Amino acid sequence: MAQRIADVGPSFWANCFLRDVMKRRYGAAILIAILLVALALAWWSRRPAPPPLVVGGELPAPCRDVGFEAVSYVVCEIDLRTNSIGVFHAGADGKPFGSLQAFDKAMQAQGQPVLLAMNGGMYHEDLTPVGLLIEDRIQKSPLNLADGEGNFFLKPNGVFLIGKDGKAAVMEASAYATARPDVAFATQSGPMLVIDGQLHPRFEPNGTSRYIRNGVGVRDGNTVVLAISRSAVSLGSFARLFRDALGCPNALFLDGAVSALSGGERMIVGGHYPAGPIISVSAKRPAAG
Template identity: 30%
Template sequence: MPRFFNILLFILPFSFTPDNHDCPFPESNRLVHDTTFVDHIGEITFTYNGQQYDAIVVNPSVSDISLHWLSNDQTPYKSIQVLRDVLLEKKKDILMITNGGMFMKNNIPVGLFISSGRELRPLDTATDQPGNFYMQPNGVFYLDNTGAHVSTTADYLKRSGKHNKIVHATQSGPMLISNGVINGKFNPASVNRNLRSGVGILPNGNVVFIISKEAQTAFYDFAAIFKARFGCKDALYLDGAISKMYLKKGRPDELNGDFGAIIAVTAR
């Protein structure tokens, strides 16, 4: 079945050549609201297979991506607004804040959580538990001094003692794409549709965060977006129905939530 794709940029327009099976909507449907888009950097709103998505593409060499869970008094931030207020007090220019993975009772992250070089939660290597987190393969989004990475949990376990010190990390699942291949457990014909959020690594090392606008996205379609539209070889699912994303321009009022790990992107 053909997949129709229309992209609405809230950045600078760029030349885009769709796959042969896609049919783009007329150029008049492309709405441009600012001129900050350079080499796929910044906020993007687009439609894929009839559903609308918001995204932000970030260059980790010029923007800071950080993981947050506990405040100075060792209580969870929980909401986007609480973390945003703390970052604003520090005079940070906030580009994005979103929930960064699944969590247990009392907002405790499930699996690995590293913030500012401190491992606060260990890697979870279980493979036989229920729930999306344990759908295999699951994975880790992490940052070290070479950049941002997404890998399967198994690969992270092999590499963790070999690469540079990890500064920030969060574990989640399932992997949407691994080594360029969409997760084989996803069914293109699935009727299991929900709100989806995730993170992927572009070929140039940039990072894309994507969230659906409605609870109408299947896992397969969500993974296909990262691969077909952003060229990601590795992408990780962050969460579903509860997901929120604050974007400086496109979603400035999305400030609530009740989360464990939270990801922030700030300008340097």
């Protein structure tokens, strides 16, 4: 062993020394990195947590809990003789509200608090509506009669509207295009849930696609019914809710998974996802004089 060590020469020991130095530097670098990560985690843990999203509590006056086919719902029946319904998307700056919470805060700041707000139709990644949007008599997005993938294009789809006469309706989209009603507020979505008392022809009785869902139905010109499930439900069962339990001859699916309902000051269901078009309910103000 002594002879073999003597034969290696000075370059061998220089290389060993360099390797030892590099190992020490590498180990020090790892130690510094671990310390930096630990400090970052400690700093992050000391940051104040965001306020929790309050969901639940007592329901607003127009709403009640309904059980149907083993699924719980919040159902809100709106009398248009005492309440107003509008469809909204963007604030005065032209930017989408983006969420029910932001919309509620904006309305409160304007001195126009709302009773209820619900996500009111499907949207693209930039929150622009996929279909028709009429906000306070101004068309912000055109009627979409194209074919495509996804629930919106599961024909027939439809339009929920409030006419300039204050009456509500849910119309199949092509019928809307033909009739061209005089509209104050409107939002397009799809598919239709109930069409003149009949369930959408493409629905299975109780399909395997299950999500928290929300929709809107019209019982008559003065009565709008908003419903949102508290747990996952199929489109077939959701459609039967509107037809069989809520008495709506026409009803429209608004969205699934991102569905949410607020009571003006707090969330009732959902609220964790963005919102494009928003359906708003507010109490009518007494006539002056």
